[in-house]
Amino acid sequence: MEQDLGPATRQDIRRLQDFIAEELARNTRALTAEVQVIGTRTARLEERAEAFADTCNTLAHHAETLATRVETLEEALEDLSNRSRRNNIRLRGLPESVAPDALDATLTGIMKKLLPALPPARYLIDRIHRTLGARKGQNAPPRDVVARLHYYSTREALLRTARDQQVEYEDGQLLFFQDLAPSTLAKRREWRVVTELLRSHNVRYSWGFPFRILVHKDGRTYSCTHLYRAQDFLHQLGLEVPEAIAQLTPPSSLPRLSRDWSPAGD
Template identity: 35%
Template sequence: MDRYLAPSTAGHHEAAGANMADSPTRSLSSEQAEPSLADISADIRALAAAMVTKEDMRALSDTLHAAIRTEVTSLRAELTAQATRMQVAESNVQAMGDRLEATNTAIHRQGNILLQLRRQTEDLDNRGRRSNIRVRGLPEPEGNEDVEATLQMLFRDILGAEAPESMVFDRAHRAARARATDNTPRDIICCLHAYKLKEKIMNKARSRPTWRFRDAEVALYQDLSPLTLEARRALRPVTTLLRDRGIPYKWGFPFMLLARHHDEWFPLRWPEEVPRFLQRLNLPPTEVTDWILGGALTHLRSAHIC
């Protein structure tokens, strides 16, 4: 077959020598021998043997199928394992979500309990100070001071003819803090033995903001818990609005701010009640410091304390 497929050089030589004179003689060695039938048959059998057979295709197909089945089986196993892990992860996430919700509920409940305990502690502290009077503005001498004698003279000046013959103090002292650098006198805190006498002094003292005593302006206040004082300072913008609008208000115990509007008293007990309190009294929105958690009250918190 190669002989038939290979290019023949005889025609080329003949074409090239067509215009040439005929050679008188032709050499036998220059002529190619014609292929025999046996050679052609052998070439055909060699080509047929080299061709791909059905058995070869079937074997190749079986090999490919086996490889694909192996890969698919491996992928199925991996997908099954991934699905199992996903189910476990989803179960864990759901369990964590349930635990988180339960934890948030418990924290919210405990927060309410702590706030209630704080309110009770504050109320107990104020009840323990019911017989106390805080005197501000009394000059503070450099040496020893007879605080009780000074207070007796001050209270007699305030009560006038209503002053009793004797006043018994359970305790009386200056505020337990260092002296100010500007020599501002420290407050005097006293506890009168008779609660009724203390109320009489305070009712008379409320008739004016200050009293003249020993060339000084003296003011009397109810001694209050630091928590209550902090809350009152935080609500100062609200009380300023109430005074500007001529709305009467008063402080209650346990701690609350009571304002009267249209012959009805509206209470304010917790920081989150401030927006509704202002709305009910037709007052403009006012920024108030959260006296319990700290920070400005810019919106109503979701937790409602009863």
Template identity: 35%
Template sequence: MPRSQQKKKHHLTQRLSQSIPDLFRTSSRSKMAASRSSSPVEHSEEETPDPGDLTPASMFRNIQRMFRTELTKAVTDPSSQLQELGQRVADTEARVDDLAEAVEADKKELEDHSSQLQALELKLEDLENRSRRANLRIRGLPEEVTDLTKTITSLFFELVPHLEPEMLPFDRIHRALSRPKNPDLPRDVILKLHYPEVRDMILQAARNVTALPGVPATVHIYSDLAPSTLARRRDFRPVILALQKEGIRYRWGFPFSLSFQIKGHSHTVRTYSEAQEVLTRARIPLVDQPPLPQRPSRASRAWTPVGKDGRASKQQKGTRPPI
């Protein structure tokens, strides 16, 4: 190669080596100017990581960008879940409020039904007592007395001597079908008088005598009342004992009630709580109800084996024979 050509090629190489750095500087200056002119938001949105750039600053920016992305995602997901949970809680509270209103309405309706049912029970009890208006119950008359009509008629004439015979007809008279709890006691005698006013005269006369004439001292005459009325009166037993202890007169009413006077003030109560409140205000203590007599236990059967000859064997009594 001629010397002139070699000099020319060397000169061109030097010029290229000097122009390439200037070109990179110009490019970097233009990039810096563009980055300054753009907003930080646009820069953060448009800037993309260069996988080939391994300088510490670039790696730090990449780590920052990764943390920013992950934190944004970590905050966005729980926020949406919390919003959904809050909506579900709001819906649940609305349903609970609706259910509470429904329960209150049902509770009020049940209270109304309960009061109506109680009123109907009182009316039925009053109707049953009215149907027993002319009935009398005689307790303690021995079972050996079989002619009930003759015995009871003579008893009533002894109690009310001025009573006319035609005023004392019986519509029916019989023994109670059920046995008393104490098997040693006789069954009650239940009778229905044709005239209810005669029944009131007999009851009044029976209250004024200490013992009924012509019959054992165990015989007593009572009104024939509904079982529910008798149960209510048993519940009022402590109140009655307290009134009797204070010498206060009382009177049963229909429908069920208890009337009495304390220091000139009349009181009519229908429930035990009302009676207890009246006695508490009057400073009258309730009397504990004495325990009811226990029902006598039946004697156990003694099993005595019998041999073929009809005689009792020597096996101990109280045990069953072998089968």
């Protein structure tokens, strides 16, 4: 027989209300506990993320400081290398047929022709040799000759004279250059677009040490040390800035981590 269900009494409704309230309270307590656990974990994660950001920013600062110091040391080393080569000349075009033990006498003879007014003692050569490394094949150009002259004034006079007249040896042209550190030569090649622009406008320039380019104009001296600063340098000289220079930007600093969160509970 089916049980005859009558209408719910007030007591039944109260028991149902108590049951629902108890279930809601139990579930609320469970959810509250879970939220508290999640909040605690989130707070710890935020603290760790904050410490991580601070550590990364500190490391970025140290890295930039070290990069600046390394650049300073490299510039000092480059300057020392160039100073040690101050009395050197680099001779290009001297045939390989000139034996190593004949290099001294050969260069001395060339200097006597170019600088006949110098006293004999001023032709003194401290050391002379060809550049290191084997020659690249029989048809390759002869290796350069590097010589250290005892007197700096002789070296300057030789470079100045060779710049103004053509020098030949056995029907071949000889070229005289400063002997510079490889890093300095690489930097000068990077500045070629600027130096070609200066020459096209008949603007005389020179190189300074530590590395910089110098221009004397209208009683003033203009200098620039880095290629990305050449735009302002050319503006000061009243010259149009090439597109290749206008696109250069200063080295960017390392990125820093920011705090894009708020502590738990805020």
